[in-house]
Amino acid sequence: MSLGGALYLQFVHHQDPCPLCILQRYAYVWIAVCAFRGAFTRRPRVRCIAATGILIAAAGGLATAARQLWLLQHPTFHCGFDALQPIVDHFPLAHLWPSAFKVAGFCETVYPPILGLSLPAWSLVALLLIFAAAAFALWRSVSQLRQ
Known part of the structure; x- marks a missing residue:
């Protein structure tokens, strides 16, 4: 859903993605791939691997979203590159898919907030929820392996 929202903002509202936005998109794609794989298996070991993949991608996405929020709060000189x-x-x-995964904007560009939060803040919230859900799924899968 977050990736769909970002694509909507890019193509409809012309909010060009920066490198950090694109890295977050990769995190969401990897989360979707791992979630899809984990959802269609009953094997606890495969679910552990899928949940671990989601945790790693969510952690990377969280770090990227946090960095982008920090850049928005601490704007620096920008040379256009x-x-x-x-x-x-x-x-x-x-x-x-170059229109969705090529850099077209700058990390320091401030776009209007959505319901009071910037897009990187929404991404941070979504990735925190995904991280928590994946941690719970991993815990359950490990519990099933031990039985």
Whole structure:
């Protein structure tokens, strides 16, 4: 849902994604892949692996969203180039779906808040909830393995 909202804001409201936005999109894609794999198995070991993948992706997304929030709160001089852009633009999905996974904006750009929160703040909240749910799922799967 967060990825869909980001794509809506990009394509309908022309809020271009920065490198940190794109990295969060990758985290959401990896979360979806792992969740899909874990949802369609009854094997606790596979569920443990899927939950671990979700935890890792959510932690990376949380760090990225926190960094983006910090940048928005502490704007610095901007020279018109983001050092992360060339790196992020060479990831696989940037070539497969460039309109959604290529960098088009800057991390310091402030867009209007949604219900009082910026998009990185909403992403942080969503990733915290995903992290908590995955931690609970991992705990349950480990409990099933021990039985």
